[in-house]
Amino acid sequence: MTHTDATSDRRPLVIASNRGPASFAVDEHGEVAARRGAGGLVTALIGALQASGGLWIASAMSEIDREHAGSGRIEIGDPGARYSVRYLAFDPGEFHAFYNEVSNRVLWMLHHCLWDAPRTPVFDAATTRAWNAYRRVNVAFSEALEEEGDADFLIQDYHLSLAPAMLRARRPGARIAYFSHIPFAGSEHFRVLPRRYRLELLEGLLGADVIGFHASAWAENFLVDCRELPRATVNLRARSIRWQGRTVRVGVYPISIDVEALRAESREDAVDEARRRVEAVAGGRALLLRVDRAELSKNILRGFLAYERFLERCAHWHGRVVFLAQFNPSREDVPEYGRYMEECFRAVDAVNDRFGRGDWRPVTVSYGDDFALAIAGYERYDALLVNPVFDGMNLVAKEGPTLNRRDGTLILSENAGAFPELGRHAVRVSPFDVEGTADAIREALEMPAVERARRARGLRAAVQRNRLDAWVERQRAALRRAGAGPG
């Protein structure tokens, strides 16, 4: 059904997410200024907001954000922007429980399957308290959204899983789309969550009219999980769920990147300096690159083990290849992350101690927020390793091939949400398979030039074919169809 209702089209757009499109910071003149966040998601959503003059509601993440929080809207000083931001401020303890304890330690770990099942998780009295905080923050978001009337609501990600049903209860006529940017756990893993929580979570999401995921695997997992709800009727083939007299549509909307903005960033002065740093590391050798948040789901440890195994088997590559790993610090407040990164750094030392020699250091790690280095690495790599355990999408797999200038090869985990779009142009790996990943590194580095060029073209074309602005448009079109009645 492609019929659209012209009247409904004019509904204002309201976005809700934990992290807002901009954060406040003191600029070089000592003045408070809004600094726009990076990344395709913010670009896509701001583009849609600018077209409709809408509003973005987010949590105040910093002290300066909190000073600007309240019921007022803030016009963002972005040239040409016609949208507002509203920050919701929470008590720091409440926000910690919502953000770190539930969103990141429970839901992120759940959907990425990162637990050590004999030991973790343990759902105890502290979890109960944190879950109550998570619920209250979702209530606060739904109250703020309710004030906007019967708008089109785009609720973003696992932090706000309960908000759709809370908003639906307050505004039965609202059009609500929810988007999950991470994987969704299949039934076996989803059952790690105690029943009372998993039912609350599913019922929370089903307040939306449209529920979107980056990949069909996550959409199917969600649909199968919904079969546990006694009163839901799940249609796997149609990707829909009958629930409380409504039809909820589940859609697959793989996000893309803003190719033009990325190319513009690569022309910044800082990248020139970063190119020199990359060349100082690579020194004319082949370059294996990874760019990731310092994050358990990225499978950093097995990447280094696979590189070690590759060097063990391929003496002809000694002195001829360098592995540059760029990590953005992430969730340093969560103890699991610190422990994991220590293990990763020990693995790096082991490779360098075992194989390094005077003029050759096999692995170089860069730890810090350094997008210029990532860009310079993207241009220069011969092979890009993207081997997450599970990943909702993975934009590195799209950014790298877009900027790469050497027909570099992409090594891609079959469990990345980007795999259905890019897999046939990549070297496929099972992320747990260290031996297979060592094979893949060799295959990527030794691939004949004609084949490398063919695949590099395929990757660039696949990224460009999926336009970023279509991502919001497809969700809004699905919302309009949902609003046009049961279909």
Next chain:
Amino acid sequence: MTHTDATSDRRPLVIASNRGPASFAVDEHGEVAARRGAGGLVTALIGALQASGGLWIASAMSEIDREHAGSGRIEIGDPGARYSVRYLAFDPGEFHAFYNEVSNRVLWMLHHCLWDAPRTPVFDAATTRAWNAYRRVNVAFSEALEEEGDADFLIQDYHLSLAPAMLRARRPGARIAYFSHIPFAGSEHFRVLPRRYRLELLEGLLGADVIGFHASAWAENFLVDCRELPRATVNLRARSIRWQGRTVRVGVYPISIDVEALRAESREDAVDEARRRVEAVAGGRALLLRVDRAELSKNILRGFLAYERFLERCAHWHGRVVFLAQFNPSREDVPEYGRYMEECFRAVDAVNDRFGRGDWRPVTVSYGDDFALAIAGYERYDALLVNPVFDGMNLVAKEGPTLNRRDGTLILSENAGAFPELGRHAVRVSPFDVEGTADAIREALEMPAVERARRARGLRAAVQRNRLDAWVERQRAALRRAGAGPG
């Protein structure tokens, strides 16, 4: 279709499993004698063999087994038995790789979801070598089975996942049933296995005509996993798979226990002495019991944490309840098991140190092969804790209620294969939910007498309704139907 082919019915029965129905040992007179294994599975299969004069092929597990191994059949000296056993002997290193490295450390962990995904498993060169040994042992089994002609073959469990297809290649006309006694990993977890292994595993199993599981959840997982095979056509509703011109049936055959044999064991002298030991521990207090192999999937650690939380919240139970935990040693060669049990024992010490007082020790652990103690505990418990992370079936949940004399309550994990049969008479727990399990312990101990009695009757009836001899019969009937052509 219930038509049976009388001619085909007369096919001999051949069973294959890693562990045989009997092991050889030196008896009290210094003579070598076959000692029959315990458990309902052996009883069920021997019953079927005796009716058909069949053969059981197994690995030689001990030195004495190995001396009896070879191509010859051994008549088992069991009164009234009319069946034979043949032992296959393997080089100890080869057997270790097959049994510990692949069967127990890879496949058991895979299907019970016991990994710590950011770190384990690591599939490396050692895995490749061990997998080759696993494949060779499966070849040896299929060669031994082939010698028996076009029999009815019952291949048991995850040790022999590849044997069905190997036997099918050698004997296209064989009727082959495979049974998995453990869970089967859902697609997300199954993908932890590298693709080359998981395709080999699925193709190995699909050599069978009938593939059986204890619970529909495991059957559905297997069917969904098979959708990854490019040339398989999976019918989820009919529970069948078209594969290489054949139709493979997937069935759910929950095994039961031999109620009469269990009652007979409870009349042994050793149980009298064990009753006195149990009473010395309980001392007239309420008894919370668990009986398990010392095994990561049994979720022993969270059981002690939940009991600690229960005591923390319920001061009125201090001094009035005792937790007796009977553990059979298991896989002491596998390092993960030793580490896990140490953590469990530390948790026991923590509870006893925190809450114990002169005349009351809150937890008592018995570690050793002591079925008499288990039986005495079964008779005496007020609540039985069965909280596995995942479990193919769990026979403790059936044995306990069969022998219990106090209308004891069963606390049962929703992830046990026994849950569909017994769950509505039990107190349900999510195994990861320590807070919920603490609630369940209290609910079980404080349940009104009328309700306890009603549920105890329900449990006994559910166990007795599912007769053990039907377990093999249903599989053989499915085999006959499969042999009668595509349906």
